[in-house]
Amino acid sequence: MTSEWTTDDLDRIGRAEELQIASHRHDGTLRPYVTIWAVRAGEGLYVRSAYGPENGWFRRAVAAGTGRIRVGDAEFDVLFEPVDAGDPRQDAVDDVYRAKYGHFGPRYIDTVVSAAARESTLLILRRPDAG
Numbered sequence: 001m002t003s004e005w006t007t008d009d010l011d012r013i014g015r016a017e018e019l020q021i022a023s024h025r026h027d028g029t030l031r032p033y034v035t036i037w038a039v040r041a042g043e044g045l046y047v048r049s050a051y052g053p054e055n056g057w058f059r060r061a062v063a064a065g066t067g068r069i070r071v072g073d074a075e076f077d078v079l080f081e082p083v084d085a086g087d088p089r090q091d092a093v094d095d096v097y098r099a100k101y102g103h104f105g106p107r108y109i110d111t112v113v114s115a116a117a118r119e120s121t122l123l124i125l126r127r128p129d130a131g
Helices: 007-015 056-064 089-104 106-112
Strands: 019-023 034-036 038-041 044-048 066-071 074-083 121-126
Touching: 007 038, 007 044, 007 066, 007 074, 019 056, 038 089, 044 089, 056 066, 056 074, 056 121, 074 089, 089 106
Parallel strands: none
Antiparallel strands: 019 034, 019 066, 038 044, 044 121, 066 074, 074 121
16 A cells, blocks of 8 residues: 655654554544654654553554544545564664654664564554545
8 A cells, every 4th residue: 555645744744753643433423642652764654662562542543544634724534554563664664763753862762663662663654545
């Protein structure tokens, strides 16, 4: 599946320090937004749960499969695609997390490059049917 992102969107979201992410409920409404770190690795946008796959926002995003992200004043309808912990893209995602957020120090960066974080990596795809 292609991500449907424009280069400008990828650049804007990839440069943002944080984004807000919300998954859909069963009735189609959005859950409250959660602020999270995100990275661009190649042509993909990725988020991870620093506290592993049992974190509530992550479980709800996987179960829903759809939601919305907000970066500044822009909002995008998205799909959440889990990435296998052994997927070769994981090394690039680790590297970008370290480069982008390493200045926060090991106490914080180690949580998003851990084995548990790799198990809770989502590829964020722009919904092809979204405006």
